[in-house]
Amino acid sequence: MNSDTPRREVASAIAAVALDHLSNEPPADSPVVRLRSPEELATLFEKVGVPLELGHKLPAAEADALVDAAKLIVDYSVNTSHRRFFNQNFAGPDPVAVAGDWLAATMNTTGATFEAAPVFTLMEAALLRKLASFAGYPESGPDDDHGGVPPGLFAPGGSSGTLYALQLARHRMFPTITTEGSTGEPVAIFVSNAGHYAAKKSASLLGVGTNAVVAVESDEEGAMLPSALDDAVGQAEADGRRPMAVIGTAGTTVTSAFDPLNDLADICAERDLWFHVDGCWGGSALFSERHRHLLAGVEQSDSFVWNLHKMMGMTQQCSALLVRDPAQLGPCFATGADYLFQPDKLNAHLDSGDRHFQCARRIDSAKLWLTWNASGDDGFAARVDHAFDMAEFTRSALRERDDFAVVVEGSFTNVVFVWVPPELRPLPEGLEGVSSLDPADHKRMHALPSKVKSRMQADGIAMVGYQPIYCINTYRLLFANPMVAESDVADVLDYIARISAEEWAES
């Protein structure tokens, strides 16, 4: 008989490398990243005997070499669990979520059918109901009027969730589109000019075109102006485009701004438009009694996408698309493949696959189920509140110093700011300060963050993102890791100030 014992031994050794990383909080003095060039990385893997490029007639590597390669993966990947990783809207994965992801990977199955995933199918449905209750959607349960169809689905990321939501929107407007296709009638989709580019990418894929996406004016923080939406809808109609959907953003990527969802909902109701809410980043505010008000009105939306792999510490990917009316999922996505969704097999009504675009699907539910149970609702609320508190602390700290200026006021978890050169202090906050810069200073200040970031990466001290606002590169601190303390923020600000001063002097 075959034996796969050697194989399992290698696997266990690699798993031990992962477990070691999982079991210990990164020491404060460890690097966030050990930055190496592609060429240097290639050399490192060559040296352990497992080159990154997989050569022609690839031989099997020795077990020890594979374990060494696994260690290189850990050592030279970005340590997103580190408390000074502020680079992205995910950070500090919850260790329970990581272990839950392992468990789901180990049981390797697909979420499409109850038959192949009995426990996970029930967990997924329970999670969708629980998430929908936070969104204020109509109550649902395993024995409800919808035949227990859960109010949504899990998507492989926020962009895919938005794509599926816009397909639902289009399907409601053009019920024959799934079979007959588009007639080419131009439509319009409205999203704030600070909203996520998933709207454009989805419009492109759906065949309505990126020109169909109307970037609605937002206020200085990035929240859509309802009057501007009203105007934009009217203008689109005047231009011969049929308004199809409004995307309200709950937590923009750059400034974590929240559109006034109630106002948007009113406009959608009045004009019979599909109202989709992109809560990929800010949806988690719903967990917090203190911050839930930011999403007031989401309960009026038709669909709502929410990435739990962002603020809530799930591993990539854990994205829920919630829908007000679960009965729309089947007609929009079903094909009824008879080799998979046999009506005569056990528990076939629980199969999610025929309410979904995807067929075989990775299990994204187990980690969320375990972590939510490990945390309770209060634990989830605490994670969100901590992110907000750290952002508030950072805004205060920046305002107490004259070597920084906040560029966008900000009311949630993102803090956007510039370092201010000595000769320009104090710089007023926001647009006023940036506008006051003379062109030469503006240009020099704009060039700083990329240099500072490169040094930060080379030193491994921290990772912080930057992006242009008012045409000037601004730093952006994002808070998602619950272990971040005020001292971490203070350290990073000091570091940015010191390096910026050096780079400014040399620029």
Next chain:
Amino acid sequence: MNSDTPRREVASAIAAVALDHLSNEPPADSPVVRLRSPEELATLFEKVGVPLELGHKLPAAEADALVDAAKLIVDYSVNTSHRRFFNQNFAGPDPVAVAGDWLAATMNTTGATFEAAPVFTLMEAALLRKLASFAGYPESGPDDDHGGVPPGLFAPGGSSGTLYALQLARHRMFPTITTEGSTGEPVAIFVSNAGHYAAKKSASLLGVGTNAVVAVESDEEGAMLPSALDDAVGQAEADGRRPMAVIGTAGTTVTSAFDPLNDLADICAERDLWFHVDGCWGGSALFSERHRHLLAGVEQSDSFVWNLHKMMGMTQQCSALLVRDPAQLGPCFATGADYLFQPDKLNAHLDSGDRHFQCARRIDSAKLWLTWNASGDDGFAARVDHAFDMAEFTRSALRERDDFAVVVEGSFTNVVFVWVPPELRPLPEGLEGVSSLDPADHKRMHALPSKVKSRMQADGIAMVGYQPIYCINTYRLLFANPMVAESDVADVLDYIARISAEEWAES
């Protein structure tokens, strides 16, 4: 300072449950599934103190209860690593792949940028180049004429890969579609009538409509007839549809039939159609010198989707979309978000995100890279050859017995058959045998597999799929697990024979 030590301890305990499952091959006498109803599963989780439904004001569960729940997940999920799990076109995940998936989950990052995923970005590019070399696509390398753009991308499953491929096809035909949207000009997409329903789902999502998908006649095994394709293209034109793409299937879901790709490529070349190959299941034949010929012609395709999470034992999800011309990815998918793809940061040209529909993406590459290196090209070939050998053994075994009849000849890894009642033996193979049944026998035989499967699940003996062919439910054994031995097949056939006889007598 905060401490997350208790959190990491719970996580380690859950990880230990996963590790235990990973480290040991399932004993032959263990159940493939412990079948329970949704209500029974709910009771089991309630009993350990962590109900499946997440109640209102959910409290945090005790650590011990969470570990018990993790054990329930393992015990009551389907054991897809078991040698008698023949149910789906994935089985027996490679332990190294599972550990590689753990490692990637632990490093929790996104595949969109080199900055966030330096090692994984290089691994992904290397894998795409290596896979493309097996497909016979033009040579590419980190320093090639394409600026090192890898020849494809990783998608969250085969359906998504097909969706992206069809968008590329449409973009080539209508270069302005990404911005301006569809004019509503009806198009046609051709796939065999045994092809995957992803074509229809994609057509629906793209807005061309499922009616645009022409199901081209195939032979008895399920391979497209080139003459039928030629006719179908002509007919579509006559019907006012513009032919856009042909999907050649390399390994159909039900019978693992291979379309004659060279013939299809000729027709596509002649008519200037995009040629996409769906090798989700059968693409892995390319690893084997003995079976590579089944995909002869794939090197002429424009795109090729290949699920490594099927035959190659990767965990869900590991799906590569290869493209002949990598330069088409950017124009088709880019939006150039300035907060993410800053041209002035280090190594920005390596960022994959702006050549992809998705933004943040789970890392699907590390497990494949580790497993391929652990196996070498020869190990990958051996896995494919073993699957084929087991299928051949099964076909021979079935033909030596008169209580079974092969329903589709089959030339690769899928074996499709019926159990034959005593009074109808011997039943000729294929359509001839099925056609010879009188309606009453046909009906009774059709009803058997669902009953047998239910008992199989209840006994936990095995999991085997079934689906209608020639309007009669047929069993389908799929081979992907390299540990499967001839004795496993023999045991399952004996079991099916015994239970079928009992059910037949009672029917």
